[in-house]
Amino acid sequence: MPLPHNALPRPLLVGAGVLALLLGSGAFGQSVPETAETEDDASVVPFALPQSGPFEPADIEIENDQAIADWFRSAHANAAAEAFRHWDEEGEIESSCATCHSGEGFRDFHGLDGSEAGVVDGPIDVGGVVDCGTCHNAGLAQISEVTLPSGVAHPVQGVEASCLTCHQGRAAGGDVEEAVADLALDEPDPSLRFINPHYATAAATWLGGYGASGYHYEGRDYSGRFFHARPVESCNSCHEPHTLEVEFEPCLTCHQADSPQDIRISRQSYDGSGDTSVGIRSDIEANANRLLDMIRAYADEVAGVPMIHDGTRYPYFFTDANGDGAVDMADGAPVAYGAWTPRSLRTVFNWKLVTSDPGAYAHNPAYALELLHDSIADLAGPLGIDMDALDLLR
Numbered sequence: 001m002p003l004p005h006n007a008l009p010r011p012l013l014v015g016a017g018v019l020a021l022l023l024g025s026g027a028f029g030q031s032v033p034e035t036a037e038t039e040d041d042a043s044v045v046p047f048a049l050p051q052s053g054p055f056e057p058a059d060i061e062i063e064n065d066q067a068i069a070d071w072f073r074s075a076h077a078n079a080a081a082e083a084f085r086h087w088d089e090e091g092e093i094e095s096s097c098a099t100c101h102s103g104e105g106f107r108d109f110h111g112l113d114g115s116e117a118g119v120v121d122g123p124i125d126v127g128g129v130v131d132c133g134t135c136h137n138a139g140l141a142q143i144s145e146v147t148l149p150s151g152v153a154h155p156v157q158g159v160e161a162s163c164l165t166c167h168q169g170r171a172a173g174g175d176v177e178e179a180v181a182d183l184a185l186d187e188p189d190p191s192l193r194f195i196n197p198h199y200a201t202a203a204a205t206w207l208g209g210y211g212a213s214g215y216h217y218e219g220r221d222y223s224g225r226f227f228h229a230r231p232v233e234s235c236n237s238c239h240e241p242h243t244l245e246v247e248f249e250p251c252l253t254c255h256q257a258d259s260p261q262d263i264r265i266s267r268q269s270y271d272g273s274g275d276t277s278v279g280i281r282s283d284i285e286a287n288a289n290r291l292l293d294m295i296r297a298y299a300d301e302v303a304g305v306p307m308i309h310d311g312t313r314y315p316y317f318f319t320d321a322n323g324d325g326a327v328d329m330a331d332g333a334p335v336a337y338g339a340w341t342p343r344s345l346r347t348v349f350n351w352k353l354v355t356s357d358p359g360a361y362a363h364n365p366a367y368a369l370e371l372l373h374d375s376i377a378d379l380a381g382p383l384g385i386d387m388d389a390l391d392l393l394r
């Protein structure tokens with residue numbers, strides 16, 4: 001680590017000064033004001049010269065280099081992604097979206113820019129990404145809890161406040177319950193629309209039944225937060241925070257596998273295949289595929305309006321009223337599926353929540369399996385499928 005006394009005053013660092021600004025004090029988990037004094041803390045010095053000379057500029061190791069290079073090729077820095085370009089035409093990011101779609105919006109929401117906390121006052125410019133100052137921000141230490149879409153307030157510490165803010169999704173099982181309240185279970189209702197849990201919902205699955213993001217069936221218990229094991233208890237113990245990649249090597253101290261996807265501890269099969277030589281991810285995937293097939297069969301046979309799933313365009317479920325295998329079009333646009341019943345809406349919510357998190361198998365395999373199992377059981381009745389014969393495990 002660089003020594004604090006050697007830290008250059010920021011104005012001397014052309015270019016780097018800009019980054020120092022982006023970095024703020026460079027500290028997280030510490031409530032220090034953003035002043036030069038913070039550079040006394042060795043752990044927060046972003047730029048420093050080697051202890052003794054003489055040296056060539058090329059010999060100077062700038063610690064930030066690696067972090068910047070890693071971040072730059074990550075999804076967080078991908079300014080061309082739909083997640084950051086979606087508002088280009090409007091020229092400004094809607095306040096209800098800005099919290100998670102720009103570092104500037106994130107700081108505004110949490111009041112890290114001096115504005116009121118808990119709301120985006122905006123306007124938030126387009127063109128932002130998840131920049132350095134989103135996670136390297138002394139103000140994060142003041143955030144003691146993050147409120148999830150279910151209304152549950154989860155206590156947080158330090159940088160985890162950032163991951164949990166943006167990767168919690170936007171809707172919860174409670175929203176589905178509200179939408180379907182008092183409606184007949186198997187009757188299509190035109191007021192019902194697909195409720196999207198949103199994307200990259202890792203924190204939602206991770207917190208499990210306690211976070212209450214899924215649609216929970218009455219009388220069923222759901223596994224809570226996946227505590228896993230001490231060394232892998234937080235987002236950044238598995239994800240390198242700049243590349244965002246999962247570091248596989250540490251997993252091997254406890255697991256024997258060729259890849260994260262191949263990890264399995266459970267000696268039972270959850271998907272009826274009886275195959276326990278594959279990763280637990282395989283069981284989750286098989287049950288998710290089965291559930292989607294059943295949702296489509298239900299649309300056809302019970303709701304009476306065939307459905308087509310297209311994962312590449314919103315809102316993903318479309319009408320195929322004449323059952324010819326092609327999405328119906330109206331005024332040149334595909335017709336969103338419109339024959340949801342309370343039963344299909346709640347099952348599709350769970351399907352989408354689980355599949356919106358490609359890491360569900362590591363974030364909370366038990367919760368993912370429970371949501372899928374209960375949703376499959378929900379549809380089995382009206383479809384006349386014998387649940388026992390499927391040989392699934394919850």
Ligand code: HEC
Nearest residue numbers: 082083086096097099100165166167168169170198199200
């Ligand atoms: C709680 C945080 C959060 C909020 C609020 C939020 N989003 Fe997102 N959104 C995300 C995350 C995280 C992703 C990244 C998913 C990925 O591509 O990996 C995402 C992705 C997207 C995408 C890209 C989807 C794709 O298929 O690549 C769109 C479009 C989007 N969001 C639209 C919106 C809109 C519109 C709003 C406001 C009405 C909004 N989001 C509010 C977190 C949020």
Ligand code: HEC
Nearest residue numbers: 063064067068071076130131132134135136159236241242
């Ligand atoms: C998504 C959150 C996030 C973003 C965005 C981010 N960082 Fe980091 N950064 C972290 C975390 C978490 C650590 C602590 C890593 C650890 O404890 O091992 C860290 C550590 C660092 C370190 C210490 C050395 C290291 O690599 O561990 C430097 C330097 C750094 N970040 C610079 C930056 C710069 C510069 C940017 C922007 C180009 C940036 N970070 C963007 C989360 C982030």
Ligand code: HEC
Nearest residue numbers: 075076078081083100102106130162163166235239241244
């Ligand atoms: C300001 C909101 C925000 C914060 C804070 C944030 N993320 Fe993200 N994250 C996003 C968005 C948006 C995307 C999708 C970007 C894209 O599509 O290019 C994403 C993508 C990811 C991905 C997917 C990478 C891939 O290759 O698709 C991972 C993993 C991730 N984030 C982990 C984290 C972790 C861990 C933290 C906390 C250290 C964190 N994120 C903090 C918004 C955020």
Ligand code: HEC
Nearest residue numbers: 163167200202203206232233234235238246260358359362
């Ligand atoms: C036990 C290790 C572990 C922990 C803890 C963990 N993750 Fe993951 N995460 C993974 C694995 C493994 C994957 C799946 C990688 C794959 O299969 O490609 C993943 C996938 C993801 C993805 C999807 C990446 C993509 O390619 O689209 C996001 C986003 C994500 N994690 C965010 C988080 C956040 C936020 C947290 C903390 C709430 C977290 N993760 C905690 C291991 C972990």
Ligand code: HEC
Nearest residue numbers: 229231232238250251254260263264265266280361362365
């Ligand atoms: C310190 C030991 C330890 C480390 C390190 C560790 N795990 Fe685990 N892992 C466990 C334990 C213990 C369980 C069982 C936990 C439980 O079911 O409550 C588990 C369960 C899992 C499961 C579910 C398996 C199943 O059959 O249900 C997956 C997937 C997983 N770990 C992935 C990972 C990944 C990916 C990493 C590395 C990023 C990792 N683990 C690192 C100890 C560890």
